[in-house]
Amino acid sequence: MAAAFKGRREDRRLVSGGGRYTADWNLPGQLHAAFLRSDRPHARIVAIDAQAALAAPGVVAVLTGEDTLAEGIRNAPPMLPYPGRGGQPIKLPPRSVLATGRVSHIGQEVAMVVATTALAAADAVERISIEYSDLPAVIDAEAALAPGAPLAHPEVPGNVCFDFDYGDEARVKEIFAGAARITRVKLDSQRICGVPMEPKACLASYDAQQGVYDFWSSTQGITMMRGSVAGYGIAPDKVRPRAQDVGGGFGIRSGAYPEYIAVMIAAKKTGRPVKWVGSRSETFVSDHHGRAIRLSGELAMDEDGHFLAARYEWVCNQGAFPSGPGPLINTVTPKLTPNGVYRIPAVYGRNRLVLTNTTPITAYRGAGRPDAAYLLERLVEEAARESGIDRVELRRRNLIPKDAFPYTTPTQSAYDSGDYEALLDEVLARSDWEGFEARRAEARARGRLRGIGCAVFLEPAGGAGPKDQAMLKFGSSGEMTLYSVTGPSGQGHETVFPEVVGRELGVPPELITLRASDPDGPPLDGFGTVGSRSMGAHGGAALLAAREVVRKGLELAAKELEVAAQDLEFAGGRFRVKGTDRSLALVELARRHAGKGAVHPLDATADNAAGATFPSGAHVAEVEIDPRTGAVEVARYTGVDDCGVVVNHTLVEGQVQGGIVQGAGQVLGEHCVFDEGGQLLTGSFMDYAMPHAGLIGELRLYDHPVPSPRNPLGVKGVGESGTTGSLPTLMNAILDALRPAGVRQLDMPATPARVWAALRAAAGARQPPRG
Amino acid sequence: MTVNGNKVSHEAEDRTLLVEFLRDTLGLTGTHVGCDTSQCGCCTVHVDGRAVKSCTMLVGQANGAQVRTIEGMAEGERLHPVQQAFTECHALQCGFCTPGMIMAVAGLLQDNPSPSDEDIIHGLEGNLCRCTGYINIVKAVKQASKTIGGA
Ligand code: FES
Numbered sequence: 001m002a003a004a005f006k007g008r009r010e011d012r013r014l015v016s017g018g019g020r021y022t023a024d025w026n027l028p029g030q031l032h033a034a035f036l037r038s039d040r041p042h043a044r045i046v047a048i049d050a051q052a053a054l055a056a057p058g059v060v061a062v063l064t065g066e067d068t069l070a071e072g073i074r075n076a077p078p079m080l081p082y083p084g085r086g087g088q089p090i091k092l093p094p095r096s097v098l099a100t101g102r103v104s105h106i107g108q109e110v111a112m113v114v115a116t117t118a119l120a121a122a123d124a125v126e127r128i129s130i131e132y133s134d135l136p137a138v139i140d141a142e143a144a145l146a147p148g149a150p151l152a153h154p155e156v157p158g159n160v161c162f163d164f165d166y167g168d169e170a171r172v173k174e175i176f177a178g179a180a181r182i183t184r185v186k187l188d189s190q191r192i193c194g195v196p197m198e199p200k201a202c203l204a205s206y207d208a209q210q211g212v213y214d215f216w217s218s219t220q221g222i223t224m225m226r227g228s229v230a231g232y233g234i235a236p237d238k239v240r241p242r243a244q245d246v247g248g249g250f251g252i253r254s255g256a257y258p259e260y261i262a263v264m265i266a267a268k269k270t271g272r273p274v275k276w277v278g279s280r281s282e283t284f285v286s287d288h289h290g291r292a293i294r295l296s297g298e299l300a301m302d303e304d305g306h307f308l309a310a311r312y313e314w315v316c317n318q319g320a321f322p323s324g325p326g327p328l329i330n331t332v333t334p335k336l337t338p339n340g341v342y343r344i345p346a347v348y349g350r351n352r353l354v355l356t357n358t359t360p361i362t363a364y365r366g367a368g369r370p371d372a373a374y375l376l377e378r379l380v381e382e383a384a385r386e387s388g389i390d391r392v393e394l395r396r397r398n399l400i401p402k403d404a405f406p407y408t409t410p411t412q413s414a415y416d417s418g419d420y421e422a423l424l425d426e427v428l429a430r431s432d433w434e435g436f437e438a439r440r441a442e443a444r445a446r447g448r449l450r451g452i453g454c455a456v457f458l459e460p461a462g463g464a465g466p467k468d469q470a471m472l473k474f475g476s477s478g479e480m481t482l483y484s485v486t487g488p489s490g491q492g493h494e495t496v497f498p499e500v501v502g503r504e505l506g507v508p509p510e511l512i513t514l515r516a517s518d519p520d521g522p523p524l525d526g527f528g529t530v531g532s533r534s535m536g537a538h539g540g541a542a543l544l545a546a547r548e549v550v551r552k553g554l555e556l557a558a559k560e561l562e563v564a565a566q567d568l569e570f571a572g573g574r575f576r577v578k579g580t581d582r583s584l585a586l587v588e589l590a591r592r593h594a595g596k597g598a599v600h601p602l603d604a605t606a607d608n609a610a611g612a613t614f615p616s617g618a619h620v621a622e623v624e625i626d627p628r629t630g631a632v633e634v635a636r637y638t639g640v641d642d643c644g645v646v647v648n649h650t651l652v653e654g655q656v657q658g659g660i661v662q663g664a665g666q667v668l669g670e671h672c673v674f675d676e677g678g679q680l681l682t683g684s685f686m687d688y689a690m691p692h693a694g695l696i697g698e699l700r701l702y703d704h705p706v707p708s709p710r711n712p713l714g715v716k717g718v719g720e721s722g723t724t725g726s727l728p729t730l731m732n733a734i735l736d737a738l739r740p741a742g743v744r745q746l747d748m749p750a751t752p753a754r755v756w757a758a759l760r761a762a763a764g765a766r767q768p769p770r771g
Numbered sequence: 772m773t774v775n776g777n778k779v780s781h782e783a784e785d786r787t788l789l790v791e792f793l794r795d796t797l798g799l800t801g802t803h804v805g806c807d808t809s810q811c812g813c814c815t816v817h818v819d820g821r822a823v824k825s826c827t828m829l830v831g832q833a834n835g836a837q838v839r840t841i842e843g844m845a846e847g848e849r850l851h852p853v854q855q856a857f858t859e860c861h862a863l864q865c866g867f868c869t870p871g872m873i874m875a876v877a878g879l880l881q882d883n884p885s886p887s888d889e890d891i892i893h894g895l896e897g898n899l900c901r902c903t904g905y906i907n908i909v910k911a912v913k914q915a916s917k918t919i920g921g922a
């Protein structure tokens with residue numbers, strides 16, 4: 001039984017104002033940067049005149065795109081290790097850190113002023129004069145596919161930069177031709193802004209002698225940041241990425257933004273540290289956005305409701321430039337789980353990545369997973385309605401059975417473990433699914449539309465990268481430092497990684513201190529904190545490093561106790577001579593051998609090659625809609641999740657809670673909107689509907705762990721599964737509430753205005769005006 | 772003005788906001804800036820005993836006032852009951868919203884020592900959190916209300 005939660009080790013500083021986020025760092029002699037951003041979606045830059053800005057008080061330098069090109073900074077290519085349809089590679093439009101030649105979206109960085117104060121820099125930006133010649137812009141991804149649509153970039157004809165497909169097209173076509181039932185849906189997974197509460201910021205200094213930058217920013221890991229910076233042409237070993245506290249990551253802080261590179265160049269050019277703290281408005285328009293996918297799906301079934309084949313089409317708006325992760329998450333992620341938790345013998349999917357004159361798209365919590373789950377679970381729900389088969393029964397009939405693991409999908413990805421039917425049974429019981437109709441009737445009596453919805457889902461998590469390393473180093477009195485290249489942003493790594501090591505070594509976790517992504521620590525391989533991978537990959541490496549300590553300790557203790565190593569056993573933090581009470585504590589052993597050289601004999605490094613895991617869940621939501629206003633209230637939400645072995649229940653629950661509410665944000669209100677002219681209409685918290693307290697009042701979560709064989713801890717990813725589950729669960733519940741009123745289709749976000757309009761339209765269709 | 776019990780006196784440009792003064796001049800970086808439209812609540816502090824968004828005030832308006840920031844909440848090693856409740860209820864993840872949340876909640880409980888669920892939700896309307904889904908924040912407010920009420 002786990003001890004009661006007393007708080008995390010990071011909490012003391014964070015509740016006391018002792019956290020240090022990017023804007024909290026300052027360096028002596030630092031200058032401040034401000035950016036001139038494009039105020040039009042697509043235009044040729046005719047001329048930039050920075051003379052007046054340069055002459056303004058306090059201004060030290062003005063940088064434009066030409067300066068960044070002169071520094072040898074190049075286009076950062078996306079991660080995309082495979083070609084598309086017909087072997088075609090991705091088509092990349094030219095992109096520079098500060099715009100050259102033309103601007104391609106509102107908010108694009110055009111020039112940068114560096115001055116002695118932030119206010120002076122901001123004032124001087126106003127004095128840069130710039131002449132544009134407007135070009136036709138394309139904003140919507142489907143409109144961009146139309147023949148004759150304006151081109152976001154002349155280098156990418158037809159606006160499709162990458163065309164990708166997977167599965168067996170011919171076979172799927174054949175099955176569809178003979179199928180008894182076919183269900184089709186077309187949905188929108190709308191553009192979302194990630195909105196970590198910490199706005200985008202950075203601070204750079206340059207050591208001219210070593211040619212090395214020290215660079216503070218929000219990061220999801222040192223190796224990722226270095227890799228991303230390297231994409232722009234700055235060698236990874238020339239950057240020391242630094243961070244103590246990161247105010248939210250969610251995928252959108254995984255790489256280096258153009259501003260970061262511009263600030264680094266400015267530090268080099270001026271010879272002084274340069275700091276930039278973006279405003280929320282700047283962050284809204286220039287943080288890369290998420291989702292923005294039109295999803296189409298078709299499901300073929302036989303007479304009895306057995307799934308036969310599925311066909312998908314995704315049109316993915318990538319904004320003006322493909323981001324680092326954008327192309328990857330919109331192609332390989334859906335390919336990994338094309339049949340979700342169901343047996344579907346044949347699948348085919350085609351995903352087109354489309355360039356438009358909007359802010360680029362990147363990974364945002366879920367990164368393709370919520371979209372895939374949303375599409376499939378809406379299809380299944382619709383198929384149930386159309387066939388008249390009960391929606392729970394239809395799911396049950398098609399679930400992959402628990403003895404089918406490892407299960408190989410039609411696209412050759414191998415699910416690790418799971419028991420989907422048990423999840424479904426548990427969530428139905430816990431949510432009192434059977435008793436729902438009484439609650440619906442009771443709500444109806446109050447004039448409310450009540451609905452219930454469920455989703456059974458899974459997602460790919462972890463994997464990525466051949467191996468992750470962890471190192472344990474001993475100090476002088478038996479204490480240890482754990483080095484790892486994770487990039488935590490609130491997950492509690494400082495608490496839970498030492499717990500993993502402490503449990504294995506039988507010592508209190510307080511004896512172990514995590515140093516995550518420390519540029520002054522030992523160089524370690526691994527990938528950052530993305531894709532719900534940290535516990536499986538880095539936590540697993542930490543566990544293996546602890547085991548290596550025990551292995552080394554057995555040898556060392558054998559000498560101390562004058563026995564053979566095989567006569568020793570290790571338990572409860574002590575090496576004991578088997579069958580006797582002679583023993584030596586690990587901590588004591590470590591103390592005895594401390595200070596005898598740079599390397600402690602118990603220091604240990606371990607490699608962990610963790611594979612992909614497939615966390616799953618079954619969620620049920622109940623909503624109530626006020627038909628007079630269209631307002632949707634989430635009455636209760638119940639989740640049963642299999643994220644493998646649970647190392648720290650409280651932290652896992654926190655991840656799922658946050659994930660579910662982030663998904664609920666997308667379902668109920670969040671929507672990043674560009675108008676037809678390419679202007680961002682949702683550039684502040686006044687227009688962008690962030691989730692507030694009380695969005696989900698009653699949230700009950702249950703662990704249902706099925707260990708994963710893919711990593712030493714048996715864990716599965718948990719950072720994103722809540723979001724993946726809550727999109728389909730909530731939308732299925734909302735449509736269940738609306739169906740009796742005649743509404744069959746609604747896209748996210750289900751805002752009061754949209755719900756009200758849908759109800760009105762349905763009422764109008766039912767009762768045609770008399771006459 | 773007095774900040775966390777210490778008298779401070781500085782010249783500042785007219786357009787300086789209270790939050791800028793606290794962060795940049797006094798180095799009290801526990802008070803955060805999360806927006807430019809006075810909606811996130813990350814910058815919440817107490818001015819003369821009331822919770823205030825310090826980005827909505829010019830420093831001149833706080834001339835002579837008693838200001839309390841997150842750095843002034845604990846008494847030595849002893850956390851304020853709201854800080855304690857946030858810690859024990861896992862009401863923070865990245866912690867960026869946390870100082871403002873804690874100051875807002877402390878203000879709320881001062882005005883209303885035993886708030887209902889609705890009061891809590893209403894009281895947190897001006898504070899945004901992206902990480903926690905607010906579930907544990909609401910829990911922490913209830914726990915803190917019990918501790919304070921029982922003390
Ligand atoms: S900084 Fe957002 S409300 Fe003050």
Ligand code: FES
Nearest residue numbers: 864865900901902
């Ligand atoms: S804990 Fe991250 S924003 Fe609230």
